[in-house]
Amino acid sequence: MRIAAFVPALVVLFALLLWGFAGMPDFGHYRGPYGFVLERIATPERHVTNVVNATTYDYRGFDTMGEEFILFAAVTGVVLLLRGSSGSRRRADDDVRSDSIRLAGAVAPALVILVGLWLVAFGFVTPGGGFQGGIAVAAGALMLFVAVGYRAWSTLGDERLLDPIEGLGAGGYAVVGLAALVSGLPFLTNLFGPGVVGTVRSGGSAALLNWAAAIEVAAANVILTTEFVEQYIAPIVRRRR
């Protein structure tokens, strides 16, 4: 029954796709113009050598703010659905007893978080940026969870700590935009000048947007994982006691 409805729809979709693909340039023969324009003007105009992030936080900065709010809304939805539903938040007894895991847990998270922060800081210079670095920082924080166990983690991964950080990320982005508006310039205008090429301060206030996105992404992913962990791991640990 389902397949009978699916096949005709797929045929129509493929006809439309073929029609569209027929009008596209051959693979590898990108016609531009936006990419070519940005590649030539981003470094001289904005003093940024990573043109991908110049696009994300500067030329398309307004669009990225929308993406950030999607992220924020999705996390809010997950928190509303899951938080508090797993019963009381009693502390479970699941201390990690393996020395090798504890040793790895002492080294790996610090290294991963450092790499993440480096990816964010030099986002406008070399490959990296707020989204990529933010994910790396979140991954480091979650490695810490693996190393110390749920009980110790639930102190650090506390919602009273993480929620304001996430809000800072999403709100900070809008504040940078509004600051320009308050000083009589269009929304998200760069207030600090373009900065020096090849440094952590290149990009001006877009560098702040980069950090806001990093904070938002890192906090959002830690919150999401913590919520799911509380659904599955916490009840199991409690039962085992």
Next chain:
Amino acid sequence: MTYVPYAISAWVCAVGLYGIVMSRNLIHLAVCLTVTQSSTYVLLLSVGYVQGGGPPIFKGVKLGTTSVDPVVQALSLTDIVVSVTVLALVLALALDVHRQAGTVDPDEIAAMHG
């Protein structure tokens, strides 16, 4: 041969859609939705590819060197991160459905509500 990346994105899209249509499990459905979404990344990145082009990052590279389109990369990278959080929301909804209805099979849920 030059149409292979476009064909791959169409194939990935079709596979994901097939999974969504045939799915009997909301979690499986959410993953299939992500597969469908991934086809747009393949398409975007292949549209922006320039023959012989390097990354659009000019640290230590002469300005004006042939590089691929940065715009589609910016679009893909933000969407990859956002899609993960949206997937989390969909999974949380599936969890809630399981709590309310005791099943994650869409057909059974429909049957329960008449």
